[in-house]
Amino acid sequence: xxxxxxxxxxxxxxxxxxxxxxxxxxxxxxxxxxxxxxxxxxxxxxxxxxxxxxxxxxxxxxxxxxxxxxxxxxxxxxxxxxxxxxxxxxxxxxxxxxxxxxxxxxxxxxxxxxxxxxxxxxxxxxxxxxxxxxxxxxxxxxxxxxxxxxxxxxxxxxxxxxxxxxxxxxxxxxxxxxxxxxxxxx
Amino acid sequence: xxxxxxxxxxxxxxxxxxxxxxxxxxxxxxxxxxxxxxxxxxxxxxxxxxxxxxxxxxxxxxxxxxxxxxxxxxxxxxxxxxxxxxxxxxxxxxxxxxxxxxxxxxxxxxxxxxxxxxxxxxxxxxxxxxxxxxxxxxxxxxxxxxxxxxxxxxxxxxxxxxxxxxxxxxxxxxxxxxxxxxxxxxxxxxxxxxxxxxxxxxxxxxxxxxxxxxxxxxxxxxxxxxxxxxxxxxxxxxxxxxxxxxxxxxxxxxxxxxxxxxxxxxxxxxxxxxxxxxxxxxxxxxxxxxxxxxxxxxxxxxxxxxxxxxxxxxxxxxxxxxxxxxxx
Numbered sequence: 362x363x364x365x366x367x368x369x370x371x372x373x374x375x376x377x378x379x380x381x382x383x384x385x386x387x388x389x390x391x392x393x394x395x396x397x398x399x400x401x402x403x404x405x406x407x408x409x410x411x412x413x414x415x416x417x418x419x420x421x422x423x424x425x426x427x428x429x430x431x432x433x434x435x436x437x438x439x440x441x442x443x444x445x446x447x448x449x450x451x452x453x454x455x456x457x458x459x460x461x462x463x464x465x466x467x468x469x470x471x472x473x474x475x476x477x478x479x480x481x482x483x484x485x486x487x488x489x490x491x492x493x494x495x496x497x498x499x500x501x502x503x504x505x506x507x508x509x510x511x512x513x514x515x516x517x518x519x520x521x522x523x524x525x526x527x528x529x530x531x532x533x534x535x536x537x538x539x540x541x542x543x544x545x546x547x
Numbered sequence: 548x549x550x551x552x553x554x555x556x557x558x559x560x561x562x563x564x565x566x567x568x569x570x571x572x573x574x575x576x577x578x579x580x581x582x583x584x585x586x587x588x589x590x591x592x593x594x595x596x597x598x599x600x601x602x603x604x605x606x607x608x609x610x611x612x613x614x615x616x617x618x619x620x621x622x623x624x625x626x627x628x629x630x631x632x633x634x635x636x637x638x639x640x641x642x643x644x645x646x647x648x649x650x651x652x653x654x655x656x657x658x659x660x661x662x663x664x665x666x667x668x669x670x671x672x673x674x675x676x677x678x679x680x681x682x683x684x685x686x687x688x689x690x691x692x693x694x695x696x697x698x699x700x701x702x703x704x705x706x707x708x709x710x711x712x713x714x715x716x717x718x719x720x721x722x723x724x725x726x727x728x729x730x731x732x733x734x735x736x737x738x739x740x741x742x743x744x745x746x747x748x749x750x751x752x753x754x755x756x757x758x759x760x761x762x763x764x765x766x767x768x769x770x771x772x773x774x775x776x777x778x779x780x781x782x783x784x785x786x787x788x789x790x791x792x793x794x795x796x797x798x799x800x801x802x803x804x805x806x807x808x809x810x811x812x813x814x815x816x817x818x819x820x821x822x823x824x825x826x827x828x829x830x831x832x833x834x835x836x837x838x839x840x841x842x843x844x845x846x847x848x849x850x851x852x853x854x855x856x857x858x859x860x861x862x863x864x865x866x867x868x869x870x871x872x873x874x875x
Contacts, residue, residue, distance in 0.1 A: 368732075400726075420702050420729050423678065423744075427704070427731065430740040437717050438729040455721040458610075480653060511654055539653035542722045 370424065370434040373403035373413060381413055381442060384450045388502045390465030397459065401439055411445040412453075414438055452502075454539060457512035460504045468494040469503045469516065469533055476507035480540040485516060488528025497521050503533060514538030554845050555809050556776045567593065573767040577757070583842065584806065588860065595860035596760045602639040602646060603630060604657040605665055605688075609695050609724045611656045613637075619651055632834040633665040635695070655722040660688045663758075663857040663864035664804065667749060668692040670830040670855075670871050671800040675700035677746040680792055682735040682785060685712030687719035689751055694725040703728040704745070706735045736784055739791045743874075747798050748789045752782045754803035754810050758866025761859050775809050782814040790822055790874060798828075799872040806858065806866035808842040812851040815870050819848045824875040827853045836861065838870065 373381070381403065386394045401417035404424075416424070416439035427433050440459075443452040452460070461468065471479065475489030485505065497503065501518040516533035525532060560568070560575035564582060568575040571593050578589075585592045604627075606613040613635055617627050624643035630636035639646060646652065646659050668689050673679045675698045684690045684705035693703055705720075705728050707713050713732045720728055755770040755778060756763065782803070789799045803810050819825055827838075827850035835855030840847050854870035 417727075419678075420727070423702050423704060423729055426741060426744065427729075427738075430742070431733075431737055433731055433733055433737070436713055436730045436732050437720075440726045441717075441721055453721065455724060455726075458724060477650070480650060507650070539650075539722075542653055542718055543648060 368406065368408040368434050368436065370404055370406045370438070373405045377405055377413065377445065378403050380445075380448075381450050385452070385460075388467045389460050389463070389504070390467070392465055393460055393463040396463045397440075397442075403442070404438065405445065406435070406437060412437070413442040413445055413450070415440040415442055452515060454514065454537060454541060457504050457514060461506055461510065461512040464494060464504060466494045466496070467501060467503045468506060469497070470506040470508065470510070473508050476505075476513055479505055479513050479516075479535060480538050482535055482538060482540060482544075484519075484531045484535050485533040486528060487520065487525035487530045487532035490525075490532055493522070495522065502536070505533060505538070514541075552776070555813060555843055556772055558772060558843075571597070571767070572764070574771070576772050577767070580807070580843070584808070584839065591860040592858060595858070598761065598859075600661070600761045600859065600865060601863060602642065603660060603662040603665075604637050604639060604646065605633065605635045605660045605692060606637070606657050607655055607691070607695060607723050608635060609699055610654065616651060616656050619656075620649070623649065630662050630665070632832055633662060633669065636660075636662055636665050638662065653722070655724050658688055658691055658719070658723060660692075661804075661865045661867075663862065663867035664688055665692065666832060666834070666855070666857070666867070667751060667800045667802040667869050668696060670832055670869055671747050671749055671798060672831070673697050673701070673747050677701045678744065679703045680738070680745040680748045680789075681705045682748065682750045682789060683707060683753055684730075685709060685716040687716040687723075689749055690716065690728060691719055691723040691725050693749065694720075694723070694727055697727060699725065699727045701727055705730050706733060706738065708732065708734050736788045739788050741792060743792060743794045743797070745792050745797060746794060748793050748800070750785055750789045750799060750801050752785055752801065752803050752810070752814075754778055754782070754805040755807060757805040757807050757810075758868075759804050760866070762865060775807060779809050779814055782810055783817045786814060786818045787821070790818060790825060793874045795824075795874055797874050799874065800869060801872060802867065802869040804865060804867055806856065806868060808839045808847070811868040811870065812838050812840065812842070812847045812854060813845070815851050815854065815872070816847040819850060822874075826873050826875065827851055828871050828873045829853050830855055830869065830871045834862070835869070838868070
């Protein structure tokens with residue numbers, strides 16, 4: 362995506378939409394994508410960086426009015442889907458909450474202690490995993506849940522279940538957790 | 548601004564005000580004005596400002612019901628008590644760990660918010676499906692509360708001029724699960740070109756923060772009378788913009804975390820003078836003292852008596868003034 366000097370918020374092109382929907386379906390299954398598609402249309406905000414949003418019709422019409430009357434573009438709108446970086450899509454923290462509801466795979470639940478540690482940026486040991494929606498393969502992106510089924514963030518599978526022998530192996534590497542809101546969120 | 552500006556914004560402190568200012572660490576012009584606002588209760592106010600305020604939270608019913616949240620926090624050792632005038636508000640009477648670092652906070656189950664600052668959104672009473680403008684929205688306490696009251700339906704246009712504060716706003720929206728909000732970084736006065744397209748407008752105006760002294764004692768000395776005058780001018784301009792952006796029949800909440808009449812009743816009076824189709828109406832809450840209708844020899848529009856004032860010594864909250872206006 363080319364760097365831009367000014368903030369632009371516009372409808373996502375078909376390539377971006379394909380990349381985002383394709384990634385989400387691959388990671389978490391088709392139900393997540395079906396649920397999200399009912400919410401609105403995909404938009405991209407860009408200003409050197411690029412981010413994807415899902416925007417319902419009533420917000421889209423206000424955005425259009427705003428652009429026509431003032432020339433202003435929004436900084437964000439609707440549901441924040443994630444970041445678009447170097448031709449890849451990375452899901453957002455608020456999306457994890459939706460994924461936890463609808464995912465058919467790519468979900469790992471951990472013990473209470475592991476959940477606390479995960480919120481401090483720590484990885485997940487195989488012995489802390491209480492259940493998962495599989496199959497989990499090395500390199501897969503997963504949503505990490507606490508024992509109550511609440512989404513805490515995202516991780517990457519670094520060792521698949523067949524390699525969990527002692528419980529002390531790092532099974533899921535922390536990619537982003539809700540502690541981000543404290544550390545970076547402002 | 549009219550001739551009243553000369554009267555209001557030139558204060559000659561009495562010897563008593565100078566003495567009290569020295570004792571409590573204020574600029575003398577502030578005490579002189581507080582003496583008129585509080586009369587016999589001046590010392591009660593000044594003493595209350597020396598004590599830290601109780602902390603409070605607002606549970607986020609977009610993500611959890613308030614009873615479940617209270618049970619979870621109480622299991623961790625927090626002691627909570629319902630705030631009578633805030634349906635989703637709790638005083639935090641014991642805080643065994645930082646309120647901003649619990650799992651429940653990170654999950655977006657509550658917002659740490661001053662008890663008085665919960666009132667403006669309840670008074671504006673946004674409904675699902677409405678179009679609402681939040682003119683000085685960051686860091687997002689009121690925006691997230693508006694979204695909660697709207698059940699995440701309809702649209703909020705949340706505006707703030709500061710790049711840093713807009714980032715914080717977006718972070719809170721994401722944490723709290725708010726999805727009905729469009730965020731724009733701009734001076735809200737630029738929006739008037741949109742015309743009267745909003746059902747309701749929240750204007751929590753930039754102010755001297757004279758109500759926040761118990762939380763931030765640096766405000767006893769950080770703002771001069773000239774700052775007050777400049778801010779009042781900006782506030783009038785912002786309220787004029789709010790008027791232009793509200794549809795006929797729509798509502799505006801004008802509020803500040805300042806107890807200065809110059810930033811509240813005076814500002815509202817100035818704008819009322821320009822618009823016969825704008826009126827101050829009674830807010831539907833049973834809390835707060837009436838607005839001030841005469842200050843330093845200047846009579847304000849008597850309608851501003853319908854505004855509400857909250858103080859640390861009378862309500863146990865930060866100082867706040869809230870006015871509900873209707874455009875006809």
